[in-house]
Amino acid sequence: MLMAITSASAHEYWIEPQNSRAEAGETVPVTMAVGQDFVGSTQIYIPDNTVRFDVIGPEGTVSADAGFAADPAGRVVVGAPGLYTVVFQNTGNLIELDPQTFETYVRRDGLEHALAARAAAGRQDMQARERYTRFPKTWVLSGDVSAGAAATRPVNMTFELVPQRNPFALSAGESLRVQALYRGLPLRGVLVQAFHKQTERRVGTMRSDGNGMATLELPIAGRWMISAVHLIPADTDPDLDWESFWASFVFDLP
Numbered sequence: 001m002l003m004a005i006t007s008a009s010a011h012e013y014w015i016e017p018q019n020s021r022a023e024a025g026e027t028v029p030v031t032m033a034v035g036q037d038f039v040g041s042t043q044i045y046i047p048d049n050t051v052r053f054d055v056i057g058p059e060g061t062v063s064a065d066a067g068f069a070a071d072p073a074g075r076v077v078v079g080a081p082g083l084y085t086v087v088f089q090n091t092g093n094l095i096e097l098d099p100q101t102f103e104t105y106v107r108r109d110g111l112e113h114a115l116a117a118r119a120a121a122g123r124q125d126m127q128a129r130e131r132y133t134r135f136p137k138t139w140v141l142s143g144d145v146s147a148g149a150a151a152t153r154p155v156n157m158t159f160e161l162v163p164q165r166n167p168f169a170l171s172a173g174e175s176l177r178v179q180a181l182y183r184g185l186p187l188r189g190v191l192v193q194a195f196h197k198q199t200e201r202r203v204g205t206m207r208s209d210g211n212g213m214a215t216l217e218l219p220i221a222g223r224w225m226i227s228a229v230h231l232i233p234a235d236t237d238p239d240l241d242w243e244s245f246w247a248s249f250v251f252d253l254p
Contacts, residue, residue: 011036030074038195052089058082081143102128110191159245167251172221186212197223
């Protein structure tokens with residue numbers, strides 16, 4: 001029951017820096033959080049539950065076990081001008097949800113295909129067994145804004161949202177096109193969502209097209225999170241019904 005309540009009220013997972021801009025020589029704390037509508041609780045870095053926790057910078061990649069990790073999560077040491085990309089992947093967590101909680105969750109995230117599949121199999125009144133894996137990322141920029149263009153390149157995550165414009169060159173009132181990639185290929189039909197931290201709400205949604213693209217309006221300044229969930233049947237594991245993949249990225253809009 002506790003796990004079901006947690007899933008219903010603590011939905012998105014994200015990484016955010018204390019500051020998204022920094023000078024060479026500065027250290028920027030980075031936190032991880034879980035919650036809903038960009039409101040949540042800080043999570044600690046747990047090595048045994050982590051596949052990848054890296055910062056990719058102009059001088060190479062620093063992993064958590066090589067000094068990136070710090071209480072409560074990590075820190076970006078800005079050694080040179082350029083873009084620092086922070087990426088995380090957990091090992092995958094198991095959860096069992098009652099039918100009502102599962103339905104609420106999948107409807108919110110545009111995963112109604114799961115309800116149709118459960119009904120077709122006569123399992124709509126049964127518990128839903130799921131393994132979920134998180135793939136959040138964020139950035140810290142030092143120096144010229146043009147270096148932020150590196151954020152438009154994928155960073156080899158199983159499920160990833162990739163901005164198609166330099167997020168550091170955007171202004172309030174503009175739109176951002178985002179590509180959803182699953183195992184490196186464009187993913188059609190995923191519901192991409194935009195959340196605004198200062199107003200604590202979901203501002204917009206759009207399903208990705210055949211090229212994995214979705215365009216979201218960014219009407220106001222502040223900190224934004226773009227997120228999406230991909231849910232597939234767990235056909236190879238008899239103890240599971242579903243596998244879900246959660247991607248997000250956080251950036252600041254002046």
